[in-house]
Amino acid sequence: MISIRWFLTLTLIALIVLVSFLSSLRGYRESMSEAEILFDLQLLEHVKLLGLLNPASYLEGNALVLDDNIVLTSAEVELSSQLEVVYQIFDRDGRLVIRSESSPVENMAAFESGYQQAEFNNYQWRALVAQDPRDGHWVMAAQRSDVRYRLAETVTLQAVLPSVLAVPIAGLLIWLIVGVGLRPIQILAAVVRARETSDLRPVELHDVPRELTPLTQSTNELLMRLALAFDREKRFAADAAHELRTPISILKVQLHNILHDLHEKKTAREDHDKSAESLREIGEGIDRLAKLIEQILILNRTSPDQYMQSFSRMDLLVLARDVVSSEFEQILARDQVFSLTGESAIIVGDVTALRSLVQNLLINASKYTPVGGQISLSVTNEQNLVVLRFEDSGPGIPECEYSRVFDRFYRLGGDHHDPSVSGSGLGLAIVKHIAEMHEADIQFSRSASLGGLCVTVSFPLNNVERGK
């Protein structure tokens, strides 16, 4: 089926044409046949009338006697007797000159020229009265009114009846056609309804009508997004639980130690110092935990299916400068040489999210660059792109790890990562989400000038056009 609309339009028009034309044809044929009978009877009446001119008629009591074989069927004999036209002729003085067999002896209508209603022989009659202007003779002819009406109705009914009978047939066929037309919708609904709650595979239907294609596509896209979101949430919960377990275990051990000390009621100076040290470590542990939870929340907020976009135009250089000034203390603390170069570059984006992106990349660069090392940040306009580039003189990332570092909770070196470098393993995952949100491309390479890692984030310029 190509299209439900075309199918229903064409088949219903075809059905109406077939039903109405065929019923018209049937009505035409029946009416023609009835008209033929009427014309035949008219001829018969002419013959009878002419017969009255035959002098022999007078001898037969003013009535024409016809041979039986002229009127063939019994129905025609019946009709002929009913359709009979009766005649009377009077002279100018109102004396009956001649009459047909069935007419009364008295004048059947008033002596006034024109059409009249008359009543005789227990029936209503339609009479026509005319006076001969030459000698004043009156000629009267009459026909039963009920027979005239019934004959006219018979002819009309033959034309109308097929259409009346065709309507219920057409109704039944329309019901069936609409059923066939809507069948693809019922199939789609049945396929979706029959799904298990956990079955998020795309719906596969063959020969889907044009009207249902967008619905099938969007249903499949929705199912795909749901499947991805479920998968992501599942992994996220598992990763978060795993990452939170370690610091919580450490905190529990430290709390246990303090409780133990309090229980022993040790009052020695050194034990006080030890407890204070433990409390300080607990405080640091809680800080790390709070930071980790904050990062998890940022990550969740910047997920493509969570984020509510609130984009505005901004200068990426100004934003980078702002972030650098707020984080400069950490760079100074590690005695690193930092340079910020570039030009004004307008992009459209979410200020908070982009600030988080620059901040994460800057902190990462500072964290992984040795004390006294070099870091450079540049903002440039290149063709149709705005490019933000971080370079450092650190050890960099092996090429084989480039794709994996964006994974949540992934740490370079796995469980054997450098313990001196703190972090949650969520920074680059957040950076990637924010880049995707801004349709930006993010690339890792080896820095040609500084020898360490080079991170390039390219924002498309149509991003700017969109924000206008």
Place this chain on the structure above:
Amino acid sequence: MIDAVVLVLREVMEAMLVCCVLLASSHALGARHFWLLAVTACALAGALLYAVNLAEVTTLFDGRGQELVNVLLLVVSSVSLFYYMSRIPVMLLTTSIAVPAAVYIAIILAAAGALIRELAEIFVYVFSYGIAAGRTVPVLSGAAIGAGVGVSTGVFLYYGLLWLGKKRCLQVSVVVMGLISAGLLSQATRFLVQAGLVPGEHVVWDSSWLVAESTLIGELLHALIGYDATPSMEQMSVYLMSLFFVFILLRRVISTQSTYNNAIQQKA
């Protein structure tokens, strides 16, 4: 009016049969329907040209012009149908969705060849028995009713074929197109016999007492399988040879479908 209805209905039904089977089968193969516009334009122009110049055409080739033009149209139509049918198994095997231009041309030629003859007959009838005879309204009304009934039946035939599903639609289409093509070639042979170019003296049988060609069933059989009440030996030979070719094609289509069962679905 009834005469106009019967004549136009007969011609339109013949044309619709060819067009609907082509439409449904080409849809099953993934073809687009734009060719219908080209066919309508060609058929209307060709039929008008043929009808207007009928007198001149008849006098050509020692008075055998009309028969020879009819033979040309019938042969073009049936050969195009045979070519189209022979391409169906090939198209089922290819993974490409696009239908080759040659197939579109074959479809257009097959449909236009069939339509030109039928439409020309309708034009001639409407002009000579209707407009020229002063019976414009009844003849045009009858022609409209006949055309309406014929086209409506065609719509149901088309959707009926699609309703069968792609596999059955193609099989039924090949059988119907095969019978139509064999009938067209048989008709062409008959025109050649009438033109005196083929002997055709020996009539194989005379079944006009059973089904006369002028009756409704005779007309339907003529449109569907090329029924002829008094076929000549030459006509029968051409008809049977065509049917043999159709039989081979049908077997190829069915075997291709069973071997590559999923091919049609992938193309869809």
